[in-house]
Amino acid sequence: MANAVINSINIVGISTCVPKNVDKIADYKLIPENERDGFIKMVGVNQRRVADKGVVTSDLCYNAAINLMNKLGWDPLSVNALIFVTQSPDYLIPSTAIILQHRLGLSENCIAFDINLGCSGYVIGLQVASSLMNSSGISRAILLSGDVSTINLSYYDKSTYPLFGDAGSATALEYDENAQNMFFCTGSDGKNFDALYIKTGGTRHLATAESFEYKEFPGGIRRNDTQMILDGLRVFNFSITQVPAQINELLMLSSYSIESIDMFYLHQANRIMLETIRKKLKIPAEKCPYSLDLFGNTSSASIPLTICQSVANNDSLNPENAVVCGFGIGLSWASAKISLKNTMVLPITEYNECAK
Numbered sequence: 001m002a003n004a005v006i007n008s009i010n011i012v013g014i015s016t017c018v019p020k021n022v023d024k025i026a027d028y029k030l031i032p033e034n035e036r037d038g039f040i041k042m043v044g045v046n047q048r049r050v051a052d053k054g055v056v057t058s059d060l061c062y063n064a065a066i067n068l069m070n071k072l073g074w075d076p077l078s079v080n081a082l083i084f085v086t087q088s089p090d091y092l093i094p095s096t097a098i099i100l101q102h103r104l105g106l107s108e109n110c111i112a113f114d115i116n117l118g119c120s121g122y123v124i125g126l127q128v129a130s131s132l133m134n135s136s137g138i139s140r141a142i143l144l145s146g147d148v149s150t151i152n153l154s155y156y157d158k159s160t161y162p163l164f165g166d167a168g169s170a171t172a173l174e175y176d177e178n179a180q181n182m183f184f185c186t187g188s189d190g191k192n193f194d195a196l197y198i199k200t201g202g203t204r205h206l207a208t209a210e211s212f213e214y215k216e217f218p219g220g221i222r223r224n225d226t227q228m229i230l231d232g233l234r235v236f237n238f239s240i241t242q243v244p245a246q247i248n249e250l251l252m253l254s255s256y257s258i259e260s261i262d263m264f265y266l267h268q269a270n271r272i273m274l275e276t277i278r279k280k281l282k283i284p285a286e287k288c289p290y291s292l293d294l295f296g297n298t299s300s301a302s303i304p305l306t307i308c309q310s311v312a313n314n315d316s317l318n319p320e321n322a323v324v325c326g327f328g329i330g331l332s333w334a335s336a337k338i339s340l341k342n343t344m345v346l347p348i349t350e351y352n353e354c355a356k
Helices: 033-043 057-072 096-103 121-136 190-195 232-254 271-281 299-311
Strands: 002-006 009-018 022-024 047-049 081-085 111-115 140-148 166-175 182-188 215-217 221-223 263-266 322-328 332-338
Touching: 002 121, 002 232, 009 057, 009 121, 009 299, 033 271, 047 166, 057 096, 057 140, 057 166, 081 096, 081 121, 096 111, 111 121, 121 140, 121 166, 121 182, 121 299, 121 322, 121 332, 140 299, 166 299, 182 232, 190 232, 232 271, 232 322, 232 332, 263 271, 263 299, 299 322
Parallel strands: 081 111, 081 140, 263 322
Antiparallel strands: 002 182, 009 166, 022 047, 140 166, 182 332, 215 221, 322 332
16 A cells, blocks of 8 residues: 655645535435335435536536635635546546636646546545645645536436435645644555446547447446446445555554544445445444435545535534545545644535535
């Protein structure tokens, strides 16, 4: 595993934004009524948020960032780095981060770039941003992460359609010599890239008219080659094996124990997977909050979304010692020990209610 210790960087604020549209599992006709309670109990998704046509990830992240910078009182010109973690960029080229740099009114001296990651992306984005700041003298940075995953789902694919929701987030980072050290562990396994992927649309397999034709698959699934493919069993087995081992590695690196960590914020993949990981590590249930039931799997936004849901409405939960862990697409997995003691954590906002 790739391990790192980064000092002098403080997470000063976290904000999240979701679409207003609520899509409830009860309204999804491909799961029979007599199976819905079992699905909700096992998978953990009761409803999710779905972006309107034309609303993209950068819109959600933009509103999260504007809201956060306003609440922090940050001058946009004081931000010298912007990193955008997403698998649903505005365009193939250029980098959406550069578009967001202009849209947010950041300085032309600001470095801005995208990271193409999903489930592990928030944690890896934190490591990249804090490493960049630590080595370059950048005093303020914004990490944006999220996805509008629902545009790549087939309604006729029960393995993906009811799972994924849309969300965006913004995290503000500031240089602070007195900040607690952040500890990171990361891992990658490209041989299993096709356990969760979209086959067509990149340069390896260009989209053609045939790419949009629906095909039949076992289990009554129908989808086309531009829509998400999920091998749930492979992702499940990978996650319950690699994640507990990595979190234990992180705790050894940081000299913390399960008992000394206040909260564990895990990527919101599905409930049975998260519960298996939690029980393997013997994490008390009250230390492992969920946002999955209300928002689904929101890709790289799921960790900040879970933090905002659990912290913003209860100041006593602002944890001095927290572990964040993302895992899935790639396959990739990343964990970090961070502090949120002095972090401004804002309530989740809906897209039409965010600052313009």
